[in-house]
Amino acid sequence: MNEMIKMVVVLTILSSFSGGLLATVRNGTKDKIENQQLQFVKGPAIENILQGASNDPVADRFKIKDGDVERNFFVGIIDGKTNIVAFESEGKGFSGDIGLMIGINLDTDKIVGVNVTTHSETPGVGSKAKSDPKFVSQFTNLNLINEFKVKPDGGQVDAISGATVTSRGVSMGLTQAGIIYKKLKPQIAEQLKSFKK
Amino acid sequence: MAKSIVQEFTKGLWEEIPPFRLVLGLCPVLAVTKTVENGIGMGMATTFVLVCSNILVSLLRNIIPNKVRIACFIIIIATFVTVVELLMQAYAYPLFLKLGIFIPLIVVNCIVLGRSEAFAFKNPILPSLADGLGIGIGFTLALGSLGAVRELIGNGTLTIWETTIPVLGSWYQPFTFMVEAPGAFVGLGLMLCLMNLVGSK
Numbered sequence: 001m002n003e004m005i006k007m008v009v010v011l012t013i014l015s016s017f018s019g020g021l022l023a024t025v026r027n028g029t030k031d032k033i034e035n036q037q038l039q040f041v042k043g044p045a046i047e048n049i050l051q052g053a054s055n056d057p058v059a060d061r062f063k064i065k066d067g068d069v070e071r072n073f074f075v076g077i078i079d080g081k082t083n084i085v086a087f088e089s090e091g092k093g094f095s096g097d098i099g100l101m102i103g104i105n106l107d108t109d110k111i112v113g114v115n116v117t118t119h120s121e122t123p124g125v126g127s128k129a130k131s132d133p134k135f136v137s138q139f140t141n142l143n144l145i146n147e148f149k150v151k152p153d154g155g156q157v158d159a160i161s162g163a164t165v166t167s168r169g170v171s172m173g174l175t176q177a178g179i180i181y182k183k184l185k186p187q188i189a190e191q192l193k194s195f196k197k
Numbered sequence: 198m199a200k201s202i203v204q205e206f207t208k209g210l211w212e213e214i215p216p217f218r219l220v221l222g223l224c225p226v227l228a229v230t231k232t233v234e235n236g237i238g239m240g241m242a243t244t245f246v247l248v249c250s251n252i253l254v255s256l257l258r259n260i261i262p263n264k265v266r267i268a269c270f271i272i273i274i275a276t277f278v279t280v281v282e283l284l285m286q287a288y289a290y291p292l293f294l295k296l297g298i299f300i301p302l303i304v305v306n307c308i309v310l311g312r313s314e315a316f317a318f319k320n321p322i323l324p325s326l327a328d329g330l331g332i333g334i335g336f337t338l339a340l341g342s343l344g345a346v347r348e349l350i351g352n353g354t355l356t357i358w359e360t361t362i363p364v365l366g367s368w369y370q371p372f373t374f375m376v377e378a379p380g381a382f383v384g385l386g387l388m389l390c391l392m393n394l395v396g397s398k
Contacts, residue, residue, distance in 0.1 A: 003262060003264070006262050007262045007264060007265045010260060010261060010262060010265070010269065011265055011268060011269065011272070014257075014269055014272050014273070015272055018272050018273070018275075018276035021276060021280070022276060022279055022280070025279075025280050025283050025284070026283060029283045029284065029286065029287035032287035032288070033283070033286045033287050033290075036286060036287065036290035037286075037290070039290070040290050040291060040294065041294075
């Protein structure tokens, strides 16, 4: 009996100690990790979408609360205008979430560009969503407030051959992005106004 | 246990160098040694986990009940692996991207668990530290050298700290087989063979 109690006590203490240590490390590295991700993964995608921006969109980002989550929005000043904003969304892929960076023109509600940022799709098949620019370029100039579906599901999106699930995930992410955008548009516009000053 | 601390340390470098002599922990050995940099990065992460978990297991060896020792080891190892993962994301993000899933998989690397079970649980702190460090550095060396061989033959270059050095000039036609998965097996096999040849004399 004594041994039983000892086992429980030791395991409990060890687990709580480990939990505490992990929480501390996580808190200490959180900002740094976010910066690194912005620099190495999202940075290139943002640059790609907001081509020709005269400012640094990563440094000029702002956050808007959407329910429980805070979302990052990246502003690009292009030709002196601030009507293009990039933000993130995600969809369920073949294995795990597919992260998307979507650029949108606030005046026309049209997509400026889409980039896949983080994913864990099958290399050479689903990974084409990121590596093949032809796939994401088909979304350019479409209206974001729309439901996106792949052709086999009766939609308008050309799926990558052999990777319907991945294509479906990207479409889902875009549909999701449309919902977010519709909900937060007034707040985004508000933030952009203060930006012009 | 008549071995000195120095001996505990050096045994990991040759006598018991993990992937070649013990033939343990082969999953990362085969998967990440496409370049020298990946191999060394992986080795360093594993070394950190090995040293920390060995020290902690050795410290707690009189407290941990025998029946739940494996569970305790795994908690300790998993904690340090997560710490490494977070630190790598914060300070060496490009390397983290390349190693990807193999960092969290250090938890199930049998070298780490094996050292806790076979050594740290039965020995005081100092020898455990020396053992962890020795085995870790041995592992790093093994991964680094296998990575160097594979990268040199497969690509004609050596990558260290994000700079790719073209060792063999443009005349060299890369034998890309070596940087693919089957090349890892062949490379490891040849190195094992070489180690045995040298060792048997």
